[in-house]
Amino acid sequence: MKPEYIFIGPHKSGTxxxxxxxxxxxxxxLPQAMKETFFFDKQYHKGWDWYSSLYGERAPQHKICVEVAPSLLDKPEAAKRVAEDLPNVTVIGTLRNPIDRAIAHYFHYLKGGEPDWGFRKMAENHPAMVSNGLYYKNLNMWVELLGRDQVKLLNYHDLNTSPDGYVRKICDVLDLPYQKPEDDVLFARINEDGDPKFRLLARAARRGARSLRMSGMHWLVNAVRQPMVRRVVYGKPPDDTKRERLRHEAREFYEEFFDDFSHLDADFMFDTSEWRTQPDTTVATQQAATA
Structure with missing residues (x-):
């Protein structure tokens, strides 16, 4: 068993x-009972027999083998392992406006019980919040290891504006016949951000889930992630005022992202024009003042 395609992320981009x-x-x-195995970045020491066991038996109807692994995009050691073990694999990046993605990542940490520190301090404590969005830098690492033809890109924006069109692009990349998803899949909102009602409980839940995954108890993690359980821990999704405040706070990172955009446009022919609008600092400041 060896994956022919790996979705390498980043996090918070529709994977x-x-x-x-x-x-x-x-x-x-696909791996059974879990989305991501963390094999190439965290579990490599367990070996290929362990990794293969996560997939179970391959059925006759399975056309391709895939892993969805959004933690891999910015991991050099994992990229080297993938290239050495799977030299013919195609990796797929799912790119999202990096500021929007970073803000979603902020709420991911918040949902895990982190204090509401503000954008800068959260980024200092969790550098991946910004580094995951330096797409050219990260993708170029994969290109150097695998070659440009084996690195494909999808635009998260298409998922929001034309879900069915996005599905068609996924099918094209995977060389699969188009199959229309059911409406409950097509319009599903998965992994929504949430501001925890009980921060300490959320932090304990995040740590417990991580330990359970590392122990192979994915079924238990899936059980406690059911909507009823999640509603006990998490409140409503963050409001637009908080999002705009964070967007304003993130403005100091725009220059770093813009430099990355230029290379992404030129070398990958990926249109980043819709990402280049900086926040209106006057409006954002007013909104932040009332937050």
Whole structure:
């Protein structure tokens, strides 16, 4: 068992939605009971027999073998392992406006019980919040190891504006026949951000889930992630005022992102024009003052 395609992320760019769609197709060979195995970055010491066991038996209807692994994009050691073990693999980046992605990542940490520090301090404590969005830098690492033809890109924006068109692009990249998803998959909102009602409980839940995954108890993690359980821990999604405040706070990182955009445009022919609008600092400041 060796994956022919790996979705390398980054985090908060629709990879859980992609995993959900692929599982519902029925003709894609994926790890059982989990989205991400963390094999190439955290579990490599367990060996290929362990990794293969996570997939179970391959059925005749399975056309391709895939892993959705959004933690891999910015991991040099994992990229080297993938290139050495799977020299013919195609890796797929799912790119999202890096500021929007970073803000979603901020709420991911908040949901895990982190204090509401503000953008700068959260980025200092969790550098991946920004580094995950330096797409050219990260993708170029994969290109150097695998070659440009084996690095494909999808635009998260298409998932929001034309979900069915996005599905068609996924099918094209994976060389699969188009299969229309059911409406409950097509319009599903998965891994929504949430501001925890009980921060200490959320932090304990995040740590417990991590330990359970590392112990192979994915079924238990899936059980406690059911909507009823999640509603006990998490409140409503953050309001637009908080998002705009964070967007204003993130403005100091725009120059770093813009430099990355230029290379992404030139070398990958990826249109970043819709990402280049900086926040209106006057409006954002007023909104932040009332937050």
């Amino acid at each position: 859980t939605w992609i995993d959900n769609y692929l599982r519902n197709r029925g003709d894609v060979y």
